[in-house]
Amino acid sequence: MAVGARSGHDEPDKRAGGAFGDDTTGDDVTDDGQAQPPGGGAPDGGTPDDGDETADGSGRPRKPRSFWKELPLLVGIALVLALLIKTFLVQAFSIPSESMMNTLQRGDRVLVDKLTPWFGSEPERGEVVVFHDPGGWLEGQETPTPNVVQKFLSFIGLMPSAEEKDLIKRVIAVGGDTVSCKEGGKVVLNGVPLDETSYLYPGSVPCQDSFGPIKVPENRIWVMGDNRQNSLDSRFHQQLPGGGTVSNDEVVGRAVVIAWPVTRWATLPVPDIFDNPALNKALSAAPLGAAGLAGALPLVLWRRKKAAARHTAE
Numbered sequence: 001m002a003v004g005a006r007s008g009h010d011e012p013d014k015r016a017g018g019a020f021g022d023d024t025t026g027d028d029v030t031d032d033g034q035a036q037p038p039g040g041g042a043p044d045g046g047t048p049d050d051g052d053e054t055a056d057g058s059g060r061p062r063k064p065r066s067f068w069k070e071l072p073l074l075v076g077i078a079l080v081l082a083l084l085i086k087t088f089l090v091q092a093f094s095i096p097s098e099s100m101m102n103t104l105q106r107g108d109r110v111l112v113d114k115l116t117p118w119f120g121s122e123p124e125r126g127e128v129v130v131f132h133d134p135g136g137w138l139e140g141q142e143t144p145t146p147n148v149v150q151k152f153l154s155f156i157g158l159m160p161s162a163e164e165k166d167l168i169k170r171v172i173a174v175g176g177d178t179v180s181c182k183e184g185g186k187v188v189l190n191g192v193p194l195d196e197t198s199y200l201y202p203g204s205v206p207c208q209d210s211f212g213p214i215k216v217p218e219n220r221i222w223v224m225g226d227n228r229q230n231s232l233d234s235r236f237h238q239q240l241p242g243g244g245t246v247s248n249d250e251v252v253g254r255a256v257v258i259a260w261p262v263t264r265w266a267t268l269p270v271p272d273i274f275d276n277p278a279l280n281k282a283l284s285a286a287p288l289g290a291a292g293l294a295g296a297l298p299l300v301l302w303r304r305k306k307a308a309a310r311h312t313a314e
Helices: 067-088 148-156 279-314
Strands: 088-093 109-113 128-134 166-174 178-181 185-189 211-215 221-225 253-259
Touching: 067 166, 067 279, 088 253, 109 128, 128 221
Parallel strands: none
Antiparallel strands: 088 109, 109 253, 128 166, 128 253, 166 221, 178 185, 178 211
16 A cells, blocks of 8 residues: 555554655655655565666666776777687788799788697698798898887787798698609609699799708608799708708698688688598508518528528538
């Protein structure tokens, strides 16, 4: 039953512990001007409108937070997410030269997968990878000097890295492979000549100078550009530590897609020639041959020793 000025009585009912309906706080705790009974119930026996109460129970309507107060928080969250994505998922890189034409052109932006290496994935034959300068590859070459804004955006991954000395090439051989090439001929990988016409720059020959055979050490890769006549790759750094190979630890990740410009959008799959089972058969044949030689050596030595003893006895 409603009470107070609207109850139909001249005076409000009196109850122990205070006057029911009296304003004891100085605040109106209802939204219709009626007094609210003790216990928080509505005057008509219903429930109060919780939507009009704030967390502190004041009953005042909750005011939305100003957009300008929330903007710094939103920007901060976006920057943290961008930094996490750049560190653990993908990072953008800009192509500065023509060494990978026509697969990649100067000015292309590629996205590099940085996630799979965290799970133990290693570079594979045929992949296009970005790697840090192993030491001396970019010696004497100038790198751009970005401004403060560019440095910050590069740091969080919203812009391609501008000042880091990184390179991008195609993996031709991995640890344990043997690679070679004769002038004007094809690159030979584990004894198998490679048909590279699907990705070599038109008019480019597989190698203009002979090299190898080179046995790639474990946990290292041999890389070459698709524009062979305009690429300072593993062939030209054999005098450096590593013999022209790159440590797997220096690899940032695999370039998986051309993201910009939109007219150049494309994925970067592994060419079919690197799926040739003969490449792995040739690789596995070498250890088997070595094992056979090691097993035969004691037998040969024993026979020679036996023959020498028989000759001495005679």
